[in-house]
Amino acid sequence: MAGMFGFWSRHKANLTAARAGRDELLRQRDIAIGERNELLRQRDIAIGERNELMRQRDIALGERNEFLDQRNKALNEREAFLRQRDVALGEANEFRRQRDLLRMQNEQLKRGEAETNEREDRR
Secondary structure (H helix, E strand, C coil), X not given: CXXXXXXXXXXXXXXXXXXXXXXXXXXXXXXXXXHHHHHHHHHHHHHHHHHHHHHXXXXXXXXXXXXXXXXXXHHHHHHHHHHHXXXXXXXXXXXXXXXHHHHHHHHHHHHHHHHHHHHHHHC
């Protein structure tokens, strides 16, 4: 019986050591799980921040596109105005040319009339 007692006490000591080792492994596993969860939480925060930045970028791109549309509209209006101005300038130049022709014809008529009057006066 004395030998049995030693066996059981050694067996109990071995079980106690095994339980202590198991408890230590469980504690380390819990620490590792906690660290992993913290890293996952930080990753989720970083993903949330990235998503917010992407949302802000999308808003900025939308605003930029709106400004580009407004600029393009203004450029198209400017081009239409310049075409109208060119047409008006062409018409104004044509009127000036016609005016100059009429002045020259008027001068010629005045000269012709003056010459006719001179000839009549001589007679």
